[in-house]
Amino acid sequence: MEIKVNAPAQVISVKPIMLPAPGRGEDLQVRVSAPVTGNELPIIVFSHGFGSSLDGYAPLVDFWAAHGFVVIQSTHLDSRRLGLAPEDPRTPLIWRFRVEDMKHILDQLDLIEASVPGLSGRLDRSRIAAVGHSFGGQTVGMLLGARVLDAHGKPGEDLSDSRIKAGVLLATTGKGGDDLTPFAAEHFPFMNPSFAELTTPTLVVAGDHDQSHLSTRGPDWFTDPYFLSPGSTDLLTLFGAEHILGGISGYDVKETTDESPERVALIQRVTWAYLRNALGLDDSSWAAVRTALEESANPLGRIESK
Template structure:
């Protein structure tokens, strides 16, 4: 076994369970212009299942991120994946009047999911009465990481109203932010400022909910002039209990989390994906007060200076 493979398997996980998935579950969403379509996945066995609401990256859908959603569901989580309005499956035109507030619709989608847990639970055979609504996490990749961050306390200045509102949700107890945006202002490229105005002036000062931030040290997005370090801002600029996993050699897809064999994966690395699966699982079990031993082991293993896959730090 190689050093990197051994490091990946050091994070012990429970045995996988069969998973039941239902899609699409349609939630009426007045004022959105489209009903919200959702995928729900959960293990076929077990009770008091903690919940992860996962927000996809720009253009993806409820069908994306199988490497994460499938793993989490097979190891004890109920995973809920809404399809946001920017999804290619929705097909909004660039001049659609909803576009400037796309970030706000995304936050509303997650809140609607949390408001309609009864309906989502009833849509999955055998899931009724098995959700633990006191243990809810928000997770997301790229644009979805910002969406999850808003639920944790990140504030976005609305490009239309000019206001920065508190849209955090007390039902969300922890978060996982994967390859997501950092500071705005002079850190943005002209392309980002022109096309993604909700990135211009975020504030992490009130993002107090515990979170794990995951960033690739080769994630050189066309959104920031700062390079890969931009995606570490949610860790360094936010208060409270936070952890940062920096993945060596990882680009924006972090080794392949957007899907199985998807074309946008430019840095395919199964060991890296396996590490993210295990680390996020262990982190959320600790942050949601389920058990702490797996996360403690992960912190010991990933804090080594010579670790081949990445570095984990916490504050």
Template sequence: MEIKNNTSSPIVSVKQIVLSAPWRGEDLRVRVSAPTTGGNLPIIVFSHGSGSSLEGYGPLVDFWAAHGFVVIQPTHLDSRTVNLPKDDPRTPRIWRSRVEDMKLILDQLDFLEAAVPGLSGRLDRSRIATAGHSFGGQTAGNLLGLRVFNPETKKEEDLSDSRIKAGILFATAGQGGDSLTPFAAENMPHLNVSFAHMTTPSLVIVGDQDYVPQKYQLTVRGPEWMTDPYFLSPGAESLLTLFGAEHSLGGIPGYEVKETTDENPEQVALIQRVTWAYLRHALDIDHASWSAIHKTLSESVSPIGRLESK
């Protein structure tokens, strides 16, 4: 399935940029990837899945940067590279600390822009999107309006950010309550969420064989659990379902990484182009490419995925 996009450009990627964050116990390490040319560049702030880091998601980050976006990736405290002990007092709040990482990046765009040679003056700060995979999808969702029922305060936490204008959620957890396993209900109360206030325009991407890695034991439901962010949130405009894809969605976590159990370069290529077109549409840059995606997917004789919209 061929979906055309604009010509790619060389990119520059700078790591590890350090943002001071004494309240989090250690500074926040960030990677910034950007095309070497062009101005008025829209921004994507990307949240990795549990255990990953700023080193991950090359198939997405490299593509987005080569096609006109500045991509900013933090390393959250749950990363294997941080190696936080399970009994660390920060562990129960990691869901919130992840969102705080993303907000810190938004607060420090001047610093990050200056840290990348040749990037100064080229950012379009009126066009900022967020994206995240798995646990990172919930993190991105918080910025879009998803609310977590905080077990400490017994209230729904509104951590949305008006600077974020669009989002993409990859293989992201659905609602909590009866959908959770007893293990998840006891150990991951942050999975009790409400999508009712997630009003920022967003795209949800799922695999129809995503039963979530068994070791996490999150839900009593099947892959349809991951579609909740689309069906239950007013801002989710479209849902891309990949046929046969598992939690790695064909291989987005990285090049040849062990987490990929369903390697499918064709699906990854589709994700690259669909997300690129969607973000350009949602950020009001170009609408023709998104319209073409709809047409191509609907007319394909043997599609590898299905795109539906509200």
């Protein structure tokens, strides 16, 4: 199946850019990847899965940057390279630190822009999207409006950010409560989301073979952010995909259990087209992607919309 995209541009990537972050315990490290040409470039802030870092997810980041986006990645406190101890007082609140990391990036766009040679004056700050995978999807979901339910089932604090105009949730966990295993319910109380307040336009991507050890349900658990959210406009279900969705976390990574370059290529193009449409840049690419999937003799997935 062929999905046409614009010709790739050369990309410049700068890391680490250190953002002062009082109260975090250490500065926030970010990486910026951007096309060397073009102006009024839309922005993607990306939140990695548990244990990863600003060096992860190159298959997606490289593609987005080569096709017109400025991508900003952070290293969250749960990154393996930081080695945060379980007894560290920040550990129980990592989910909140993650959300604050993403907001801090948006607060520091002037510093970030000035730190990348040739990027000054080329950002379109009115077109910002957030994308996250797994734990990063939970982080991004909060920025899009999702909330954590308290012990009484009431939605907690609103941590959404109006600067973010669209989102993509990749392999993002679903409801809590009885849908969690006893281990998950005990150790991850923040995994009890309410998607009712998620109103930002969002694409949800789920694998139909993604069986989580944190849930008592099957792969359909990862479709909850779509079915339970008024803002999630579209769902891409990937046939045969497990949690790394074919290998999005890196070109050569051990955790990829369902390696599929074709599946990764589809995710690259679908997410690119969706964000261009959601940010008001181009609606023809999104229509073309949908048509290509519908007309494919052997589709790798399907898109459904509300």
